[in-house]
Amino acid sequence: xxxxxxxxxxxxxxxxxxxxxxxxxxxxxxxxxxxxxxxxxxxxxxxxxxxxxxxxxxxxxxxxxxxxxxxxxxxxxxxxxxxxxxxxxxxxxxxxxxxxxxxxxxxxxxxxxxxxxxxxxxxxxxxxxxxxxxxxxxxxxxxxxxxxxxxxxxxxxxxx
Amino acid sequence: xxxxxxxxxxxxxxxxxxxxxxxxxxxxxxxxxxxxxxxxxxxxxxxxxxxxxxxxxxxxxxxxxxxxxxxxxxxxxxxxxxxxxxxxxxxxxxxxxxxxxxxxxxxxxxxxxxxxxxxxxxxxxxxxxxxxxxxxxxxxxxxxxxxxxxxxxxxxxxxxxxxxxxxxxxxxxxxxxxx
Numbered sequence: 237x238x239x240x241x242x243x244x245x246x247x248x249x250x251x252x253x254x255x256x257x258x259x260x261x262x263x264x265x266x267x268x269x270x271x272x273x274x275x276x277x278x279x280x281x282x283x284x285x286x287x288x289x290x291x292x293x294x295x296x297x298x299x300x301x302x303x304x305x306x307x308x309x310x311x312x313x314x315x316x317x318x319x320x321x322x323x324x325x326x327x328x329x330x331x332x333x334x335x336x337x338x339x340x341x342x343x344x345x346x347x348x349x350x351x352x353x354x355x356x357x358x359x360x361x362x363x364x365x366x367x368x369x370x371x372x373x374x375x376x377x378x379x380x381x382x383x384x385x386x387x388x389x390x391x392x393x394x395x396x
Numbered sequence: 397x398x399x400x401x402x403x404x405x406x407x408x409x410x411x412x413x414x415x416x417x418x419x420x421x422x423x424x425x426x427x428x429x430x431x432x433x434x435x436x437x438x439x440x441x442x443x444x445x446x447x448x449x450x451x452x453x454x455x456x457x458x459x460x461x462x463x464x465x466x467x468x469x470x471x472x473x474x475x476x477x478x479x480x481x482x483x484x485x486x487x488x489x490x491x492x493x494x495x496x497x498x499x500x501x502x503x504x505x506x507x508x509x510x511x512x513x514x515x516x517x518x519x520x521x522x523x524x525x526x527x528x529x530x531x532x533x534x535x536x537x538x539x540x541x542x543x544x545x546x547x548x549x550x551x552x553x554x555x556x557x558x559x560x561x562x563x564x565x566x567x568x569x570x571x572x573x574x575x
Contacts, residue, residue: 244446247453258456266452269495270444273569275404277440277491282411285432289425322439323524331531340536347528348540351518357490363569364494372555377515380547387543388536 279359284320287356291319297329300346301338305395308342309385316349317378320356341389348381440491447492451499460503467505475509476549483516493517501566508556510566515548 251259296319299311321329330343353374354361361370389395415433418426465471466478483493497510520541529537 240443240446244449248449251453251457259453262452262456263449264452265455266445266448269451269498269569270448273495275401276569277444278408279404280491281433281436281440282408284436285429288432288436289429323521323527327528327531334532340532343532344536344540347532348519348544352515352544354490354518360491360494364498364566366567369555369559369564373511373514376551376555377518380515380544380551383547384540384543388539391535391539 273360273363276360276363280357283359284356287319291315293321293325293329296346297333300333300342301336305339305341305389308339309345309382309389312342312346313349313353313378313381313385316346316381317353317374318355319350320354321350323351326350339389339394340392341385341394344388345381345385348384349378352377352381443489443492448495451495454496454499455502458503463500463503463505467500467509469506471506471509475506476512476552479509479513480516480520480545480549483513484520484522490514490518495569498566498568506556507560507564507566508553511552511556512549515552516545519544519548 248259248263251262296315299315300308302308303311326347330338330347333343334340355374358370358374361373365373386395414426415430417423419430467475471478493514497514500510500513501507525537525541528540
């Protein structure tokens with residue numbers, strides 16, 4: 237559960253024992269980088285808090301369960317792109333939807349765009365990659381997700 | 397202050413005033429947004445300091461030659477493999493992968509490999525995949541991995557090589573490189 241915290245703590249300790257000066261320099265770099273990106277993080281948090289209020293989980297469940305094959309995939313990929321949800325919430329939700337008869341390809345479109353396309357993380361990604369590349373990368377990711385969804389549909393015999 | 401910073405500060409100020417007023421006056425949508433902000437901030441605070449500590453350590457301890465050898469021009473196809481492995485085993489969400497991408501870039505990793513790393517960190521984190529399998533089945537996850545990884549590598553290669561020609565640089569987060 238806390239493996240990142242443990243790893244960071246151990247690494248810091250070992251580094252400190254090995255070389256104090258280098259470790260101090262590392263901490264300075266950490267603080268500088270963190271400080272630089274903080275405004276972008278704040279923008280993201282504000283965006284996330286508003287969008288998650290406007291699009292609650294119940295609404296997502298409702299929309300994923302409705303519609304045909306094509307509309308289902310389009311709605312799912314749209315929802316996956318604009319929202320943000322940790323895996324430990326998204327996958328159980330998909331498990332429930334699957335039992336309700338929602339197609340694998342719709343769930344694939346939703347989970348893959350959820351992971352790959354980040355409209356809410358735009359402020360942060362933009363700070364590193366610039367707006368043009370961020371948009372380009374996310375559009376490419378969106379198409380990759382669509383292809384994954386279609387292939388899922390083919391292999392599960394849901395299309396053709 | 398630059399104009400864009402003024403806009404951002406003004407926007408953030410309005411937002412926080414709205415949240416505080418919502419709690420003071422009992423406006424429930426505003427309170428719900430406030431709770432969302434609080435729980436997400438808490439989640440990020442658990443992860444971010446550790447991630448940035450590791451990035452700082454990476455910067456001082458990992459040699460440029462090591463990064464160039466595994467992630468640079470000379471690495472060839474192996475570079476993509478390392479990127480997927482690194483993404484699958486080490487770091488989590490995009491906002492953690494991005495600062496590391498900048499560090500890799502500074503130390504001589506190829507753009508195509510960095511975009512592969514970013515893409516792969518979204519789709520093939522091993523702990524998440526185990527979770528996915530238990531709810532949607534192995535077949536579902538296997539299809540996703542086998543289809544998406546080659547596509548991520550391909551699209552990253554195209555994007556990376558196209559940008560490398562124009563001398564594109566990843567920013568440290570303080571300024572925007574391409575407008």
